[in-house]
Amino acid sequence: MAGSGTAPLRDDNPNVLVTVTDLEVEFPVGKGAVVHAVSGISFDVAEGETLGIVGESGCGKSTVAKSIIRLNDIKSGSIDYQGHDLAKLEGEALRKIRPDLQMIFQDPISSLNPRRKIRDVISEGLAVWGDEQGSWSQDRIEELMMAVGIDPKFGDRRAHQFSGGQCQRIGIARALALDPKVMICDEPVSALDVSVQAQVLNLLEDMKQRYGLTLLFISHDLSVVKNVSDRIIVMYLGKACEIGNADELYEHPRHPYTRALLASIPEPAPTVDPSDGDIEGELPSAITPPAGCRFNTRCQHATDICFTEEPQMQRIGDQDHYFACHHPVEVSVSV
Amino acid sequence: MADPQLTVRDLTVRFPTTRGVVEALNGVNIDLEKGQMLGIVGESGSGKSVTAKTLMNLLPRTAEVEGEVFFEGQDVRKLAAEGKEHFWGVEMTMVFQDPMTSLNPVKKCGEQIAETLRYHLGRGKQEALEEAVDLLGQVGLPDPKKRVHQYPHELSGGLRQRVVIAMALACQPSLLIADEPTTAVDVTVQRNLLNLLDKLREERGMSMILITHDLGVARGRCDDVAVMYAGRIIERSATETLFSDSRHPYTDALLRSIPRIDQPSHTRLEPIPGRPPELITPPVQCAYAPRCRFAQPNCLEEIPDVQGVKGMHEFACFHPANTDRGREALATNVAAGKSAAGLAITGYAGGGA
Amino acid sequence: MSDHDPDLEPVHDDAGDVVVAGIDELPDDAVKKTLGWAFWVCLAWLGGLVAVAMLAPFLPIEDPTEFRVGPTNEGPSWSHWFGTDKAGRDVFARAVWGARISLVVGFFAITFGLVVGGTLGMLAGFLRGWVDQVISFIFFAVLSFPALVLAILIVTSVERSLQTVSLTLGVLSVAPVGRLARAQTLVFAEREFVHAARVIGAKNGRILVRELLPNVLIPMGALGLLGMGVAIVAEGGLAFLGLSIAGENAGSLSWGKLINESRSIRDLQNIPHVAFSIIGVMFLTILSLNFAGDRVREYTDVRETAF
Numbered sequence: 001m002a003g004s005g006t007a008p009l010r011d012d013n014p015n016v017l018v019t020v021t022d023l024e025v026e027f028p029v030g031k032g033a034v035v036h037a038v039s040g041i042s043f044d045v046a047e048g049e050t051l052g053i054v055g056e057s058g059c060g061k062s063t064v065a066k067s068i069i070r071l072n073d074i075k076s077g078s079i080d081y082q083g084h085d086l087a088k089l090e091g092e093a094l095r096k097i098r099p100d101l102q103m104i105f106q107d108p109i110s111s112l113n114p115r116r117k118i119r120d121v122i123s124e125g126l127a128v129w130g131d132e133q134g135s136w137s138q139d140r141i142e143e144l145m146m147a148v149g150i151d152p153k154f155g156d157r158r159a160h161q162f163s164g165g166q167c168q169r170i171g172i173a174r175a176l177a178l179d180p181k182v183m184i185c186d187e188p189v190s191a192l193d194v195s196v197q198a199q200v201l202n203l204l205e206d207m208k209q210r211y212g213l214t215l216l217f218i219s220h221d222l223s224v225v226k227n228v229s230d231r232i233i234v235m236y237l238g239k240a241c242e243i244g245n246a247d248e249l250y251e252h253p254r255h256p257y258t259r260a261l262l263a264s265i266p267e268p269a270p271t272v273d274p275s276d277g278d279i280e281g282e283l284p285s286a287i288t289p290p291a292g293c294r295f296n297t298r299c300q301h302a303t304d305i306c307f308t309e310e311p312q313m314q315r316i317g318d319q320d321h322y323f324a325c326h327h328p329v330e331v332s333v334s335v
Numbered sequence: 336m337a338d339p340q341l342t343v344r345d346l347t348v349r350f351p352t353t354r355g356v357v358e359a360l361n362g363v364n365i366d367l368e369k370g371q372m373l374g375i376v377g378e379s380g381s382g383k384s385v386t387a388k389t390l391m392n393l394l395p396r397t398a399e400v401e402g403e404v405f406f407e408g409q410d411v412r413k414l415a416a417e418g419k420e421h422f423w424g425v426e427m428t429m430v431f432q433d434p435m436t437s438l439n440p441v442k443k444c445g446e447q448i449a450e451t452l453r454y455h456l457g458r459g460k461q462e463a464l465e466e467a468v469d470l471l472g473q474v475g476l477p478d479p480k481k482r483v484h485q486y487p488h489e490l491s492g493g494l495r496q497r498v499v500i501a502m503a504l505a506c507q508p509s510l511l512i513a514d515e516p517t518t519a520v521d522v523t524v525q526r527n528l529l530n531l532l533d534k535l536r537e538e539r540g541m542s543m544i545l546i547t548h549d550l551g552v553a554r555g556r557c558d559d560v561a562v563m564y565a566g567r568i569i570e571r572s573a574t575e576t577l578f579s580d581s582r583h584p585y586t587d588a589l590l591r592s593i594p595r596i597d598q599p600s601h602t603r604l605e606p607i608p609g610r611p612p613e614l615i616t617p618p619v620q621c622a623y624a625p626r627c628r629f630a631q632p633n634c635l636e637e638i639p640d641v642q643g644v645k646g647m648h649e650f651a652c653f654h655p656a657n658t659d660r661g662r663e664a665l666a667t668n669v670a671a672g673k674s675a676a677g678l679a680i681t682g683y684a685g686g687g688a
Numbered sequence: 689m690s691d692h693d694p695d696l697e698p699v700h701d702d703a704g705d706v707v708v709a710g711i712d713e714l715p716d717d718a719v720k721k722t723l724g725w726a727f728w729v730c731l732a733w734l735g736g737l738v739a740v741a742m743l744a745p746f747l748p749i750e751d752p753t754e755f756r757v758g759p760t761n762e763g764p765s766w767s768h769w770f771g772t773d774k775a776g777r778d779v780f781a782r783a784v785w786g787a788r789i790s791l792v793v794g795f796f797a798i799t800f801g802l803v804v805g806g807t808l809g810m811l812a813g814f815l816r817g818w819v820d821q822v823i824s825f826i827f828f829a830v831l832s833f834p835a836l837v838l839a840i841l842i843v844t845s846v847e848r849s850l851q852t853v854s855l856t857l858g859v860l861s862v863a864p865v866g867r868l869a870r871a872q873t874l875v876f877a878e879r880e881f882v883h884a885a886r887v888i889g890a891k892n893g894r895i896l897v898r899e900l901l902p903n904v905l906i907p908m909g910a911l912g913l914l915g916m917g918v919a920i921v922a923e924g925g926l927a928f929l930g931l932s933i934a935g936e937n938a939g940s941l942s943w944g945k946l947i948n949e950s951r952s953i954r955d956l957q958n959i960p961h962v963a964f965s966i967i968g969v970m971f972l973t974i975l976s977l978n979f980a981g982d983r984v985r986e987y988t989d990v991r992e993t994a995f
Contacts, residue, residue, distance in 0.1 A: 056521035069887055098889035111880035115902035121881075124898075125888040163610050171884070178888065193378040194548055198592035198606035205601070220521070227594035227602060246600040262596070264526040266551035269596045277526055282491050 005312035006042040008243045008322045015046040017214050018068065018182060023077035023087075025063050035286045037063040039238040040077070042313070045182070050208065050215040052229030052246065054222060054261075058283055059235040061218045065184045068216070069101050070094060081182075099129055102175035104204075106187040108167035112159035118170050119145075119155035125178040144173040147210070148203060165196035169203060176211060183208075184216045189224060201228060222265055226250055231320065234258045237286060237294045240313070244321035254316070254328040256299050276300075276329075293326065301327040338408075340542055341367035341390075341510060346402035348385055348394065355615045359385040361566040363402070366646070367542055369509070374557030374574070375546045380611045381563040383546045387514045390544075391429045407509065425455050428503040432515035434495035438487040444498045445471070445483030451505045470501040475531055493524035497531065504535060511536070514546045529556055550593060554578055562586050565612055565622035568641075572648035582648065582655035584627045608678060621653070629654045629664040630674040727983040730976035737973060741787040750778035752785045752938050761959045770965040773950060779962050782946055783969055789933065789942040790920050790970075793854045797919040798912050800858030801865040806908055808862070809869025814877055814896055824870070830863040839926060848934040853926065857919050868911060872904045906988045913981030917974035924948075924970070943970050 006021060025038040038060040045051045053061040066072050068079055070086060079086035084097060105111035112121050120127075123141050142152040148169040150162075159167055168188060175183055185204065189197040205228065208215055219225045225232060225246075232249050234242045234257065242255040251271055253259045262269040263277030281298045284290050290297055296306040303326070311324045343365035350357050360382045367373055377383040388394050390404060392415040404411040406427060414422055423429075431437045439447060448470055449463035458466065464483065471479035474497040487495055496516060503511060513532065517525035533556065536543055547553055553560045554574055561571040562583065570583040581587045591605040609626045612618075621627070624634040634653055643649040654664035668680045740747065750757045750768075756776035757768075764771045770779035812823035830838075842856045876882065877900065885895045920943070926932045927944030928951075934940065943966050950962040 056523060071883055071886065095889050095891070098887060101887075103884065103887045105880040105884060107880055111884055113881045113885075113899055113903070115906075116898075124885065124890070128888055128890050128894065165610070174884065174888070193611075194550070195378060195589055195592050195607040196610070198594075198604035199608075201594070202604055202606055205603075222522070223594040223596045226596060226600050227598065227604065229600055250596065260523060264523045265596065266525070266529075266549060266555040267596065277523070279523060280527075282493070 004040045004239075004310055005314075005324070007313040007315055008043050008240075010044055010046070013044070013046055015048070016044045017047045017081065018216075019044040019078075019080040020064070020068070021078045021080070023064065023067060023079065024075040025060070025067050025072065026075045027072075029287065033287050036238050036289055037286065038067065039289070041233075041235070041238075041240045043233055043240065043243060045214055045216060047181075047214055048212065049231060050217055050229045052217045052219065052225040052232040053235060054219060054225040054232060055235035056220060056261075056283070058237065058286055060238045061220075061235050062186055064235075065103075065186050065216060065218050068182075069098070069103055069184060099125065099178040100180055101182045101184065102178060102180040104168070104171050104175055104183065104185045104188045107191055108164050108171060109159055111171050112167055114159050117156050117158060118150075118162070121159075122170060122173045122177055125174065129178065140177070144176055147176070147207070148173045149199075163196075164192050165199055168192065168200050172200075172203065172207060176207060179211070180213065182214045182216065184218070186218045187220070188217075190219065190221070197224070204228065222250075222261060222269075234261070237284065237289055239294055240324065241295065242321075242323040243313070244319070244323075248319065248321050252321070252331045254321075254323045254331065255325050256301055256327075256329060257295050258323075259329060271331075293324075301329075303327065339366040340369040340371075340407055341365060342403070342405040343386075343390075344403040346386070346389060346404065347400070348382075348389055349399040350395070351397055354613075357614045358617055359566055359614060360389065361614075361618065363563075363566070363568055364641070365561070365568070367510070367544065370536075370540050370542055372536065372543045372545065372556060372558045374553035374560040375544060375563060375568075376548065376550055376553050376560055377546075377563035378548055378611060380565070380614070382566040383563050384514055385566075386563070387429060387512050387544070387546055390512060391423055391427065393429075421455050424451060424508075425506040426508055427510045427512070428506070428508040430496075430499055430503050430511065430513040430516045432518050434492060434499050434519070435487065437499050438495060440487055443484055443486055444490070448483075448498070448502050448505055451502055455506050466505070467501070470505055471498065473535070474498070474501045474504075475527075476501075491524075492520045493528065496520060496524075496528055500528075500531065500535070504539070507539065508541065510542045510544070512544045512546070515548070516545075517552065518547070518549070525552075532556075550578075550589065562589075565618070566614055567622070567651065569623070569652070570650040572650075576648055580648075580657055582643070582650040582657060582661075583623075583652050584629045584654075584656050584661070585623045586650075587656040588626075588628070621651075625676045626678065627676070628668060628674055628678065628680055629656065629661055630676045630678070631664050631667070632675045635675060723983050723987055727980055730980045730983075733972060733976045734980070737787060737969075738791065740784055741791055744784050744788055747784070749784060750781040752777060752781040752941060753936065754778075763959075763961045764965070771959075771961045773962045774955075774959065779946075779965055782941055783943070783966055785938045786941040786943045786946050786966065787969070789850060789940070790923060790944070792850065793857065793923045793942065794916040794920040796854040797857035797861055797922075798865075798915040800855065801861030801915060802908060802912050804858075805862035805865035806869045806904070809866035809871075810873045810896060810900060810904060812866070813870040813873025814892070814900060820870075823866070827863045827866050827870075830860075831867075835860050836925070839922075840929070840931060843926065843931045848931065850933055850939070853923065853933055856926075857922055860922070861915060861919065865908070865911065865915065869904060869908060872907055873900055876900055876903045907985065910981045910985035910988075913977045913984065917977040920970065920974060 009019060009021065010016060021042050023038055023041050026034040027037055028034050041064060053064060055061045063072065067074050068086065074087045077087060089097065112118065119141060122144060145152045145155065150166060150169055162170065189200050192200060201224065204215065207213065217225065217228050229246045231244060232246045233240050234255065236257050242249060242253065242258045250262065250269060253262055253272060259272045259276040260279045262272045263274050268274055268277065278300065279298045284297050292307045292309055293311050296302045299306065305326050311326050313322050313324045315322050343363060346360050346363040347358070348360040350359060363386055375383045375386065389400060394400065400412065445464055445467045448467035452458040452463040452466055453460065468479045468483050471482055476482050476494060476497050490498065517528050520528065529552065532543065545553065545557060557574050559571060560574050560577045561568045562585065563569065564585050570577065570581065570586050577586065578590065581590065588607045592607055594604060607626055612622055618638055620636060621634045621639050624630045627634065631654055639651045639653050641649050641651045654661045668674045673679050754777065757778050758772045758776055760772055760776040761774055762768065762772045768778050768780060770783060773779055808823050812820040839856050839860060843852065846852045882895060882899055885899045923932060923942055924944030924947060927942060927948045932942055932945055946966045947963050950959060956963060
């Protein structure tokens with residue numbers, strides 16, 4: 001599986017806001033061993049776009065998200081944002097850029113301080129940075145609360161007095177308070193009930209339109225990711241296997257792993273054959289990942305080259321569709 | 336037609352909590368034929384897990400239970416009161432959601448299965464262990480002779496869940512209740528586990544109740560699906576009927592609020608406004624009415640009885656979706672701009688339009 | 689709320705997703721958790737004790753150091769509620785004056801422990817790295833040292849006053865309190881709301897004070913109440929070794945010393961009322977502290993995660 005290669009970077013696109021190049025992240029696990037969480041992924045996000053990152057547990061999608069806002073250390077690679085390399089910024093320089101890049105977390109209740117009033121939680125960003133006037137007004141807090149659908153009169157309550165869906169909205173309000181350019185959403189609806197998920201997804205879309213945001217949306221749920229994203233990256237064991245326009249990717253998946261995912265969901269996508277989902281075996285260890293293509297231990301199409309040479313990202317014609325595989329599945333391309 | 340294998344009538348369960356007495360189940364009725372696969376779908380607080388725990392006699396002692404449960408002619412509630420052993424775990428068993436907490440982390444996997452065999456079936460120590468190896472093979476665990484001596488933490492989530500299934504099936508139960516068995520695992524693992532359950536069910540002629548919040552899972556695997564809301568089963572029918580021709584507005588709204596893989600990206604979703612009710616005060620109206628687009632005044636005054644054809648399609652609603660009554664109700668609400676419960680309504684395509 | 693600025697209208701979609709109030713009502717805290725009547729009884733005892741102790745010089749009680757205010761070794765009576773000791777001193781008055789010292793020692797010791805230990809523990813748990821290693825090592829070393837020996841060493845090398853005894857106990861409580869503070873901080877520092885604060889751009893100091901402290905403070909406060917009881921008993925232990933505050937005047941009486949004076953087997957047989965009345969008061973006080981501490985901890989327990 002690739003991830004290597006910078007083919008997916010759209011150098012000709014003037015609207016690109018964030019460019020991640022050859023990102024590598026490792027976590028030590030004792031006795032000198034490391035978990036290779038992310039091993040050389042390159043992609044970019046254009047302004048106003050929603051980029052979805054999808055994959056199963058251990059693929060590194062959350063790590064990518066957290067790396068962009070430097071919630072963990074980065075081994076190598078660059079993250080270019082408006083001329084700054086986020087991977088190299090430290091201390092005060094890093095802190096100054098933070099308001100531009102905000103995050104929504106997976107567990108809505110634990111992402112809010114249980115001891116603080118939600119009014120204070122939402123205004124925390126403004127308290128740290130102050131708005132243009134050097135202080136912030138309650139009006140702005142009320143505006144944000146109304147925008148996400150929480151009545152301002154409940155501002156003095158604390159997180160445990162709200163439901164999961166409401167907590168997530170409060171988290172969104174907090175993130176919006178700083179007028180960010182980029183919002184990173186790390187599994188924002190995974191902890192919510194099914195009927196509440198739609199509320200939050202719609203809200204994110206509304207906020208994106210209203211505030212001109214660029215979203216990075218991480219999820220393991222293929223349907224949810226397709227619904228919100230313009231473009232999607234599919235990850236496996238620290239590598240990217242396929243990147244492209246959302247509709248196109250689900251319509252004509254080329255990588256065997258993408259196809260396996262689409263075939264495994266309970267109501268399989270009509271664009272793949274159910275037998276594509278017959279992958280056996282277990283996820284290999286991220287401490288000693290397979291050589292060559294990391295999917296080789298479970299892929300139906302694997303041949304010798306898959307065990308020795310890591311496939312590089314390549315583009316399909318001039319479409320917004322890239323994959324990394326020695327034996328991509330041929331699909332009929334609708335004209 | 337033979338008597339149903341499992342009959343549940345008017346099952347009501349209450350718990351005292353710090354917030355007051357919660358009525359977790361309010362008149363649940365279930366009929367399950369032998370060999371049938373019933374899916375119970377619901378969100379958190381709907382009562383689906385409580386139903387499973389009631390059947391399996393796993394409720395806390397403070398719970399008050401009313402109603403009847405009959406399994407293959409036996410009065411299950413009476414058995415529970417008498418403290419009958421060798422029923423749960425033998426004739427009726429359960430698989431839980433989180434394999435990490437259903438398995439004892441300090442006991443080897445094989446030992447946990449063997450324990451069941453020794454206790455319920457009186458097997459000898461060596462015999463039980465050999466049977467455990469065999470069971471692990473049946474649930475598709477690679478290299479069962481080695482795995483039998485491993486601890487749960489040495490296995491991945493998917494494999495652990497297979498061990499749990501092996502434990503549940505050890506005594507050849509006639510009914511398996513699976514409470515969100517695949518929620519904690521990845522989608523590729525989920526597929527394999529559900530395939531495994533299908534295979535085992537067929538091989539053994541076992542009935543199954545699959546509890547899940549994932550409608551897709553229910554659709555793909557179950558003969559019948561029942562939808563729970565606020566402690567009641569509000570709709571039940573054969574699977575395809577439920578998904579293509581639902582009656583209860585909650586089912587209808589749920590189906591509309593879920594993103595589907597065959598929809599294009601950025602399809603606008605139709606969320607259900609509000610939240611499920613707190614179950615503290617006993618209901619005097621339809622529990623879903625405050626969130627229902629079809630709600631009419633009578634929905635706020637009475638609890639709808641179950642109607643429809645028993646065994647085919649049953650639902651509890653005064654103004655069901657995809658019917659004329661429902662369409663009329665919706666039209667009334669659209670014209671008024673709100674439902675009888677004060678929910679703002681704008682016109683939308685669907686619900687029987 | 690602004691006067692109909694369309695930009696401030698609540699957002700809702702075609703599906704009538706209700707946004708402000710109405711259906712999205714919050715759950716009332718239907719049944720408020722209460723502290724319970726027993727809690728208030730304990731608080732009343734403690735409050736009363738503190739009041740009596742503070743007002744001791746003004747209360748119409750005997751001089752605690754005056755000999756022969758009544759017959760010696762007399763049991764409790766209406767004129768002497770706790771009776772008299774072998775020197776004819778009023779035991780009740782001595783108990784009251786003893787409360788002043790015991791409470792002060794307990795309070796000061798634990799406050800010192802909370803402030804110093806709490807700060808060190810939080811810094812260790814939050815900053816990790818070498819700071820954590822150094823502080824943890826200090827804690828570990830102090831805890832490995834027999835507490836009693838350490839207390840004796842400190843107390844015998846300085847003048848034995850209220851200040852030094854309190855400080856000694858305070859120093860001894862730094863390590864256990866600090867370890868708890870560190871453990872609590874470690875737990876909370878992993879919570880997403882701390883990550884969120886960092887993402888907002890808050891500096892370490894702000895995160896420590898605004899995010900972590902309010903959370904760590906609650907279990908620490910509960911521990912503080914329990915710890916005060918421990919400190920009072922510890923002072924008693926020092927008194928038994930003759931290592932508590934030196935002197936015989938009213939300002940040097942502590943419960944420990946009082947018990948110590950009348951704890952010989954003969955005394956316990958002949959004049960049990962002296963020791964046991966003090967023991968009784970001490971018992972009720974520590975019981976109240978423990979119970980109140982536990983109730984506070986339970987009362988402030990809130991649901992903290994969705995999982």
